[in-house]
Amino acid sequence: MTSHIMPTYNRLPVTFERGEGAWLLDENNNRYLDAISGIAVCNLGHAHPSVHKAICAQSEKLLHTSNIYKIANQERLADQLTEKSGMDNVFFCNSGAEANEAAIKLARKFGHEKGIDYPAIIVMDKSFHGRTLATLSATGNSKVQQGFAPLVEGFVRVPYNDINAIKQALADNKNIVAILVEPIQGEGGINIPAADYLNQIRSLCDQHELLMMLDEIQSGIGRTGKFLAFQHNNIIPDVCTLAKALGNGVPIGACLARGKAAELLTAGMHGSTFGGNPLACSAALAVLATLGEDNLIELARQKGEAICAGFTEHLQGNPHIVDIRNKGLMIGIELDSPCAELVKSALQQRLLINVTNDTTIRLLPPLIIDEEQIKLLVDTLSTLINNYTEQTAQKT
Numbered sequence: 001m002t003s004h005i006m007p008t009y010n011r012l013p014v015t016f017e018r019g020e021g022a023w024l025l026d027e028n029n030n031r032y033l034d035a036i037s038g039i040a041v042c043n044l045g046h047a048h049p050s051v052h053k054a055i056c057a058q059s060e061k062l063l064h065t066s067n068i069y070k071i072a073n074q075e076r077l078a079d080q081l082t083e084k085s086g087m088d089n090v091f092f093c094n095s096g097a098e099a100n101e102a103a104i105k106l107a108r109k110f111g112h113e114k115g116i117d118y119p120a121i122i123v124m125d126k127s128f129h130g131r132t133l134a135t136l137s138a139t140g141n142s143k144v145q146q147g148f149a150p151l152v153e154g155f156v157r158v159p160y161n162d163i164n165a166i167k168q169a170l171a172d173n174k175n176i177v178a179i180l181v182e183p184i185q186g187e188g189g190i191n192i193p194a195a196d197y198l199n200q201i202r203s204l205c206d207q208h209e210l211l212m213m214l215d216e217i218q219s220g221i222g223r224t225g226k227f228l229a230f231q232h233n234n235i236i237p238d239v240c241t242l243a244k245a246l247g248n249g250v251p252i253g254a255c256l257a258r259g260k261a262a263e264l265l266t267a268g269m270h271g272s273t274f275g276g277n278p279l280a281c282s283a284a285l286a287v288l289a290t291l292g293e294d295n296l297i298e299l300a301r302q303k304g305e306a307i308c309a310g311f312t313e314h315l316q317g318n319p320h321i322v323d324i325r326n327k328g329l330m331i332g333i334e335l336d337s338p339c340a341e342l343v344k345s346a347l348q349q350r351l352l353i354n355v356t357n358d359t360t361i362r363l364l365p366p367l368i369i370d371e372e373q374i375k376l377l378v379d380t381l382s383t384l385i386n387n388y389t390e391q392t393a394q395k396t
């Protein structure tokens, strides 16, 4: 039968009916180990009882009112997010792209207040910030932009993890008002910058009076072993965007701001009908409570180490492995040639993984993954990788 879904995704031939923690079950009750968590969304795993309970309880009372009224859950969530992050206030929306749109608007407003008529934002090669027109223009991947010109103006691109390139861009362009960067690039290939990269960006932003804007949409909410990845660097940005795991599957995005950035928008300048509604905020509140109660952030760090140690051992001596890298449970295994086919072979073994930037296997397992599941993940995927690289080597 013809599908009536617009074909914007190449979908794998499987449909899931239910989830239980790190497992997804298909229509025939086959269990798949989920090592991608709906792309960094279900950090607490599937059907987590605390999220289930919170959204059921909230839906009995109220799903939605409007941002023209006070929303108690939104106030509570903003209190907790600002307390955990060191930021001052929050704008709530429904997705990562929207959170970044808010950040881009903040940067532009900041520029205009400084008397800059054509404010520009430094963005990075291989970045990913979303699919709306402004966020795809900020994204450093020409495939995402192809066919959608004219792009939104006001972005200056530099290589990732290259402080000198930022300094050069600042010297060349007096209209720069902000730097937008992922603490770890997710879609770009799990690219982990130098340990002091964010600290150096912080200093440059202070020196040049720019907004430091961090896209933590993939790296945030405990995944890297800190609540937010920038907390590994003991810095605080001026703007920080969240989405994905904030609601563990219930759509919610957030743009957090601090200091001067927190004072830029006043009533009527930005909005969202659904943004921060009682239901979405109830899910996010349950997520934050569970992360703390179950010590999941520290566990993410430990589990990430265990998984990478396992892969290092099993893939030792395989000359086609370029790198195994991670920050907590944001894990990349880079091969020396394209390996997208591995996603299908893993699916046949009932293991869900992802390949990004052609050659990097990306793993984003749920923070609740247990020891047995870790062993299954490492054993199954190492065997698949070793067989795959052997076969491709034979072909060439």
Ligand SMILES: Cc1ncc(COP(=O)(O)O)c(C=O)c1O
Pocket (backbone or CB within 6 Å): 039, 095, 096, 097, 098, 100, 128, 129, 130, 131, 182, 186, 187, 215, 216, 217, 218, 219, 243, 244
């Ligand atoms: C770093 C980053 N920013 C932004 C986005 C866009 O988020 P959304 O798909 O919720 O709009 C993503 C999604 O993959 C992301 O990884």
